[in-house]
Amino acid sequence: MSALVEAKSSAQSNPLYALGKERLELIGKHADALMQGYLQGHVDESSFSQQALDKLINGRILWRPDEQQPLSLRPNVNELIAGLTQDERKRQINSDVGEHLDLIHTRVQSLHGARQKGDYAASEHHMQLLTERVHDMTGQFGDAIESLWHRLNTEFGFVSSLDDKILEIELAQRQLRRILDGFKIINFDDLIQLAGSDGALRKLLVSQLQARISEHSGSLFEVQKRLVLLMARFRHQQERALLVNRMSAFLRQHPNFKVGDYANRSQVPSVINQAHGIIALGFIAIDRAQDSYALAELARAIPRDLVPALHSEKQTQGFATSIQDLVATEQKQLAKDVEDYFLHVIESSAAISGVEYLAEQQLPWEPEMWLFQIVAEYEGLPQQNKQSFMLKKDSDRHSPFNHLHIIEDVTLGMRFFDEFQATG
Amino acid sequence: MIENGPLLERLLEGEFICAVTDEHSFHKLQNAQLVEDLNHFLRPLNRRVAKSEDGAVYFLAYCDLNQQARQQLSHQFNATVQSLLPMLEWMQLVQEAMGKDGALSAGDTIKLQDFESKVVDNQSLSQRLAQLSSDKLFKSTSDKSDMQIKQVFKRIKELGYLYQPHKDRLFYIVTGKVEQLIELVRFIKDEENVPISDDISEQEAMF
Numbered sequence: 001m002s003a004l005v006e007a008k009s010s011a012q013s014n015p016l017y018a019l020g021k022e023r024l025e026l027i028g029k030h031a032d033a034l035m036q037g038y039l040q041g042h043v044d045e046s047s048f049s050q051q052a053l054d055k056l057i058n059g060r061i062l063w064r065p066d067e068q069q070p071l072s073l074r075p076n077v078n079e080l081i082a083g084l085t086q087d088e089r090k091r092q093i094n095s096d097v098g099e100h101l102d103l104i105h106t107r108v109q110s111l112h113g114a115r116q117k118g119d120y121a122a123s124e125h126h127m128q129l130l131t132e133r134v135h136d137m138t139g140q141f142g143d144a145i146e147s148l149w150h151r152l153n154t155e156f157g158f159v160s161s162l163d164d165k166i167l168e169i170e171l172a173q174r175q176l177r178r179i180l181d182g183f184k185i186i187n188f189d190d191l192i193q194l195a196g197s198d199g200a201l202r203k204l205l206v207s208q209l210q211a212r213i214s215e216h217s218g219s220l221f222e223v224q225k226r227l228v229l230l231m232a233r234f235r236h237q238q239e240r241a242l243l244v245n246r247m248s249a250f251l252r253q254h255p256n257f258k259v260g261d262y263a264n265r266s267q268v269p270s271v272i273n274q275a276h277g278i279i280a281l282g283f284i285a286i287d288r289a290q291d292s293y294a295l296a297e298l299a300r301a302i303p304r305d306l307v308p309a310l311h312s313e314k315q316t317q318g319f320a321t322s323i324q325d326l327v328a329t330e331q332k333q334l335a336k337d338v339e340d341y342f343l344h345v346i347e348s349s350a351a352i353s354g355v356e357y358l359a360e361q362q363l364p365w366e367p368e369m370w371l372f373q374i375v376a377e378y379e380g381l382p383q384q385n386k387q388s389f390m391l392k393k394d395s396d397r398h399s400p401f402n403h404l405h406i407i408e409d410v411t412l413g414m415r416f417f418d419e420f421q422a423t424g
Numbered sequence: 425m426i427e428n429g430p431l432l433e434r435l436l437e438g439e440f441i442c443a444v445t446d447e448h449s450f451h452k453l454q455n456a457q458l459v460e461d462l463n464h465f466l467r468p469l470n471r472r473v474a475k476s477e478d479g480a481v482y483f484l485a486y487c488d489l490n491q492q493a494r495q496q497l498s499h500q501f502n503a504t505v506q507s508l509l510p511m512l513e514w515m516q517l518v519q520e521a522m523g524k525d526g527a528l529s530a531g532d533t534i535k536l537q538d539f540e541s542k543v544v545d546n547q548s549l550s551q552r553l554a555q556l557s558s559d560k561l562f563k564s565t566s567d568k569s570d571m572q573i574k575q576v577f578k579r580i581k582e583l584g585y586l587y588q589p590h591k592d593r594l595f596y597i598v599t600g601k602v603e604q605l606i607e608l609v610r611f612i613k614d615e616e617n618v619p620i621s622d623d624i625s626e627q628e629a630m631f
Contacts, residue, residue: 162525237526240606241519244527246620247609248512259505259612263498271604271611272501273485275471275493277438 023059027077030056034073037062038081042070083143088151088158097182100137107133108194108201127200134204138212144179145216148172148223152230162238169231176224183213304382337363338373342389342412351390351413374410390415425461428452432462435473435484442481442600444530445587453482477607480530481600504608510561511585511605514576517556521549527606528598534586536594540573 011017027034030052037043043062045053053071056062063074073081082090107130114123151158151172156165188210195201251257262272284295345352354374355367363370378391390413395405431449435441443450452458453473463472467487474485486493515528521542522534543549550569557564557572564575577596580586585605586596613620 160523160525237529240527240529241525243606243609243613243620244512244515244519247613247618248509248516250618250620251509251512257616259616261498262615263494263501268489268494268497269611269615270474270485271477271607272497272504273474273489274497274500275438275484275486276496276500278436278469280433280436 023061026055026059027061034061034077035081037071037073038078042072045071086147086150088147088154088156091147097137097185100133100140101185103133104130104137104205105194108205111201131204134209138209138216141179141182141213141216144175145219145223148176148227149219152223152226155230162234162241166231166234166238169227169234173224173227173231176220176227180217180220183217186213304384334365334369334373335377337361337365338370338377341374342377345389345412346414351392351411354410354412355408371407371410374412375407378412388415389413425465428458428462432465435462435482436466436469436471438484440481440483440584440599440601440604442530442603444597444599450482454479476600476604478603480603483604504605505612507561507583508605508609510556510559511580511583512609513552513556514580515602517543517549517552521546528602530598530600530603532598534577534596534598536573536577536596540570543573544569 030048033043033047036047048056053062057064057071060074061077062071064071078090081087107126111123111126111130114126151168156168159165159168186209188206191205191209192202195205262269286292286295341352341354341357344357354371358365358367358370365373375391375393378386378389381389392411392413393407394409394411395407398404398406431441431452434446434449439445441449441453453475459473466472466484470487470490470493471484472487473482475482486497489497518524518528518534518539519526521539523542524532543553553569553572553576554567556562557566557576562572562576562579564572566572566575574594577586577594581588581596584601585599587599588594588596612618
């Protein structure tokens with residue numbers, strides 16, 4: 001605990017501490033305006049006071065890339081934000097390994113120098129810088145790989161069009177290759193020599209580094225494989241879109257385009273071999289006793305027709321078979337005329353005499369036949385529909401010696417109308 | 425075999441089975457043994473289970489290409505070719521309205537409401553829709569975009585290229601039959617040497 005406090009106070013005594021803290025706070029204070037600047041590519045100078053602007057410029061946060069250019073965020077700040085927000089549009093991949101290795105060499109030499117002089121504090125300091133440098137290098141690869149994974153997992157969703165996605169994959173593939181090339185530069189034989197017999201150095205420069213690099217390589221090969229697959233998928237989509245666009249453009253330009261008679265070739269291409277549909281209908285069969293119950297159930301479940309069934313073709317079929325000499329067309333016409341009569345009754349809503357209607361419309365039917373058909377039609381209606389009509393038969397006793405009644409006329413009316421009259 | 429009755433019946437009726445229309449049956453059909461059993465049953469009906477080149481959709485094909493089968497194929501193929509341009513135009517229209525860059529493919533979903541609002545907002549799209557819907561494949565007589573859209577989608581559903589999971593919701597999923605159509609287009613292009621892949625730059629300048 002005391003060591004921690006000591007370390008803290010020693011860090012605080014470093015002049016960098018105050019400066020760095022001040023600048024980080026400066027970023028925090030202007031976070032709004034800076035983020036706007038990040039997204040727009042330049043900052044709006046009017047949203048800052050002159051004093052704040054000076055501070056930000058002196059603090060190496062804003063700069064003016066060119067005299068004529070508006071103020072914008074320094075590249076380092078841009079990169080910081082892109083890294084923090086995983087913004088793949090702006091995130092940069094730094095795959096430069098050579099410089100890191102150079103610096104590592106220099107640090108190790110300084111460290112050896114300090115040790116030979118017996119300067120413990122200086123060698124400690126150099127060791128710290130060296131550790132940081134090695135971690136920076138592996139961290140940089142780690143970031144780059146993480147960025148590649150992130151782009152891969154979001155299927156390059158940060159660009160919208162397929163063409164851009166394909167370009168982005170190509171870019172990612174180049175970055176990946178550069179990182180792998182960077183790995184090749186790291187020569188572990190050199191590093192082993194450099195570390196010499198120093199255990200701590202060996203651990204840092206050889207065993208740890210090797211473990212990280214091989215881990216990263218494995219990850220990179222996986223990314224590479226996935227990039228190839230994704231690219232194949234995007235290319236496939238692109239090819240389909242092109243095919244659809246071009247074929248439709250071609251067909252529009254060539255309205256009389258004829259294709260070959262593939263169906264009658266000796267080798268019919270499989271793409272057109274599609275059998276036409278067969279609908280296997282089954283019908284009600286009562287030749288099996290065990291089915292009768294199920295069929296009866298079905299028959300009972302058939303919903304009754306609520307609309308007046310005025311299509312009387314079906315209902316007059318019994319009539320047709322009894323008078324076989326009547327021509328079918330004539331019979332249909334009769335049924336239709338009766339149907340019209342019913343419709344007329346529905347529309348007029350007053351009771352209408354059948355004989356009068358026959359005369360009015362100058363229909364060719366014999367009155368007896370006509371009345372018979374009306375009665376048949378009425379009797380043939382479903383019970384519910386029958387109730388909405390009222391049929392009155394005008395009949396006379398034919399002779400005092402028997403009970404034969406002859407119907408002279410029928411009057412058909414709507415029942416609801418009657419009720420209306422009765423209540424009104 | 426009894427449990428595969430409904431599947432057989434649907435295939436016989438000319439249905440295309442894909443992961444969208446019936447995922448369960450689709451997976452069943454990936455079993456070679458089952459397909460063999462079905463084929464054994466279908467043999468007297470001169471039919472066998474076939475699939476598209478990429479395996480996205482199953483349907484029935486003729487075993488023996490006799491005169492009757494050829495006549496049927498010829499008839500059907502002509503109908504497909506006749507409806508090819510309106511189908512492709514429909515695919516383009518949906519693709520553009522929904523802001524996609526790839527052509528429609530099986531599993532893509534289309535909400536009719538979204539599509540309609542995109543089309544209504546864009547005059548060129550609504551003109552193209554009007555023209556497309558009056559094609560003899562769709563036969564819409566309405567001059568209202570929403571009716572045209574309904575008619576077009578209804579017809580394409582009837583043709584089997586769209587699946588509507590809920591009867592009362594205007595929400596469609598593109599079926600695997602579209603893949604078969606694309607394969608047909610690719611086949612015609614290759615077979616008839618349609619000059620659409622040779623000179624890319626010239627073609628692209630046209631669009």
